[in-house]
Amino acid sequence: MEWRLSKRFFRPDEVARLLALSRRTIYRMIRDGRLQAIKWGSGPWRIPREALLALLPADNWEI
Numbered sequence: 001m002e003w004r005l006s007k008r009f010f011r012p013d014e015v016a017r018l019l020a021l022s023r024r025t026i027y028r029m030i031r032d033g034r035l036q037a038i039k040w041g042s043g044p045w046r047i048p049r050e051a052l053l054a055l056l057p058a059d060n061w062e063i
Helices: 012-019 023-032 049-055
Strands: 045-048
Touching: 012 023, 012 045, 012 049, 023 045, 045 049
Parallel strands: none
Antiparallel strands: none
């Protein structure tokens, strides 16, 4: 499978879809510190591309 990850930041629902996990699991991973995420003010969480790539095998994605 080929991954196209051109964005710098992803929403939790996008990460859930890419990893075939539930949004609840993504939020749990953020809370537990297993997934780096940034919260801008009172807005939604954003996951940096580098944090997402760290979870994926290198041969499955392309920037």
